[in-house]
Amino acid sequence: MSPTHVVVLGSGFAGLETAFSLRALANPDRVQLSVVSDRDDFLFRPNSIYLPFGAAEAPLHVPLGTALRRREIASHIATAEGIDTERGVVRTSRGPVPYDKLVIATGAAMRPEEVPGLAEHAHTVWSPGRLHALGEQLQWVVQHAAHGRLQRVLFLVPPGNKCAGPLYEIALMLDTWLRRRDVRDNVQLAFTTSEQNYVQAFGPKLHDVVATEFSTRGIDGRTGAVPDKVRELEVAYTDGTTQEFDLLVAFPPYVAAQRFEGLPADDRGFLTCVPSTREVVGCPDVYAPGDAGDFPVKQAFLALLQAQAVAGQIAADVGAHLPGTGFEPVSMCVLEMFDKATFAQVPLSVTGDPVRPVVVDPEALDAYRVGTSAAWRLGKKALGTYVPGRFRAGLPVHAGAGWDTMALGLRGATRWLAR
Ligand SMILES: Cc1cc2nc3c(=O)[nH]c(=O)nc-3n(C[C@H](O)[C@H](O)[C@H](O)COP(=O)(O)OP(=O)(O)OC[C@H]3O[C@@H](n4cnc5c(N)ncnc54)[C@H](O)[C@@H]3O)c2cc1C
Numbered sequence: 001m002s003p004t005h006v007v008v009l010g011s012g013f014a015g016l017e018t019a020f021s022l023r024a025l026a027n028p029d030r031v032q033l034s035v036v037s038d039r040d041d042f043l044f045r046p047n048s049i050y051l052p053f054g055a056a057e058a059p060l061h062v063p064l065g066t067a068l069r070r071r072e073i074a075s076h077i078a079t080a081e082g083i084d085t086e087r088g089v090v091r092t093s094r095g096p097v098p099y100d101k102l103v104i105a106t107g108a109a110m111r112p113e114e115v116p117g118l119a120e121h122a123h124t125v126w127s128p129g130r131l132h133a134l135g136e137q138l139q140w141v142v143q144h145a146a147h148g149r150l151q152r153v154l155f156l157v158p159p160g161n162k163c164a165g166p167l168y169e170i171a172l173m174l175d176t177w178l179r180r181r182d183v184r185d186n187v188q189l190a191f192t193t194s195e196q197n198y199v200q201a202f203g204p205k206l207h208d209v210v211a212t213e214f215s216t217r218g219i220d221g222r223t224g225a226v227p228d229k230v231r232e233l234e235v236a237y238t239d240g241t242t243q244e245f246d247l248l249v250a251f252p253p254y255v256a257a258q259r260f261e262g263l264p265a266d267d268r269g270f271l272t273c274v275p276s277t278r279e280v281v282g283c284p285d286v287y288a289p290g291d292a293g294d295f296p297v298k299q300a301f302l303a304l305l306q307a308q309a310v311a312g313q314i315a316a317d318v319g320a321h322l323p324g325t326g327f328e329p330v331s332m333c334v335l336e337m338f339d340k341a342t343f344a345q346v347p348l349s350v351t352g353d354p355v356r357p358v359v360v361d362p363e364a365l366d367a368y369r370v371g372t373s374a375a376w377r378l379g380k381k382a383l384g385t386y387v388p389g390r391f392r393a394g395l396p397v398h399a400g401a402g403w404d405t406m407a408l409g410l411r412g413a414t415r416w417l418a419r
Contacts, residue, residue, distance in 0.1 A: 014290025015105035017307035067394035117230030160253025276326030296357035371418030
């Protein structure tokens with residue numbers, strides 16, 4: 001029998017975890033693997049929050065050529081532009097790529113234009129380039145504040161953003177960073193979010209942590225604040241209020257990085273998936289793990305879990321593995337603040353309510369844990385070394401002795417440092 005050709009679109013968390021997990025589960029005689037991506041590296045986005053504060057960008061990029069070759073995975077540097085599910089072919093900028101099974105892991109993109117004026121007047125959090133540009137502005141804030149000129153920095157989460165955590169991190173890190181430069185007294189920090197609670201997806205415990213931090217640090221926070229339009233130096237909200245700023249930092253609304261005509265998707269282009277398998281509804285043999293799919297929270301940790309479910313499913317289909325349990329959405333995140341960090345482990349349940357699309361799973365409250373400590377900063381550092389290292393070696397994140405050690409450490413730390 002000829003091997004099943006599995007084509008993976010995208011070389012981010014979801015694409016690489018699917019490809020490397022599948023290779024670990026199925027030999028080349030069972031599964032022929034190809035990755036089609038518009039870039040030849042992996043970008044470790046979570047640590048890009050350090051860029052505005054002067055961190056180097058190079059360690060965030062992992063070249064993939066050697067890792068893919070070592071795992072006998074063909075690499076096509078091309079943009080996927082369309083899919084013919086009838087014929088089993090992906091149309092790319094470099095010609096057609098046929099598949100037996102397809103994994104769409106092309107991730108998300110930003111659409112700041114949804115809020116009039118946002119693209120023109122805000123610094124946005126997304127790509128390394130934009131985060132470097134924010135860093136330059138922060139240097140100006142320090143300069144002005146050091147000369148006694150009051151600076152107003154406003155952070156903004158509009159509706160449609162699917163991963164607000166990094167913006168909270170940057171706000172809290174900025175507070176610590178300004179204090180260490182002795183200019184905090186001359187900088188007003190404010191944070192307005194359209195969410196009902198701070199970091200809404202992660203439940204009431206994380207809201208309480210952020211509310212306490214904002215109050216202790218003198219950050220003026222407001223929830224339920226929906227921006228209507230952004231003008232030069234001012235945001236107008238739908239409730240008639242306004243807020244002035246010298247520097248506006250926003251995490252824009254999300255859309256799919258690539259829309260695929262003919263596949264079922266929501267109005268933002270996120271592909272409609274069977275919840276536990278991440279198979280695209282009505283398209284057998286097509287899967288969409290990670291940000292490209294319709295899971296309401298977009299996060300690297302969740303992308304990895306979805307990718308494992310997809311790899312397990314495909315491996316079982318080709319007879320190389322027993323069926324797995326599928327995707328169980330238990331999120332984990334570490335919220336950096338520079339002087340400490342907060343860890344959250346959150347079992348999630350999807351509600352179908354657009355205002356509150358996920359809640360903490362009421363059936364798994366024991367697993368809902370949040371803790372704040374300087375020690376959690378080490379956890380963030382360890383992940384920032386471990387994950388890129390695994391992909392550099394052509395190995396899945398959630399497997400092997402390295403992950404067993406990480407998981408053991410996490411379990412222990414969660415027991416002692418989170419409740
Ligand atoms: C500043 C910031 C900080 C973050 N911090 C965290 C964190 O601490 N923890 C966490 O869990 N999550 C974090 N996230 C979210 C996390 O980065 C994403 O959820 C994660 O990257 C999603 O993985 P993915 O593989 O689905 O998509 P991506 O990582 O975006 O990968 C998509 C891949 O597809 C490729 N691609 C896109 N379009 C095409 C196309 N048409 N053809 C071919 N290839 C294409 C891209 O080049 C890329 O290789 C953060 C996000 C940001 C912006």
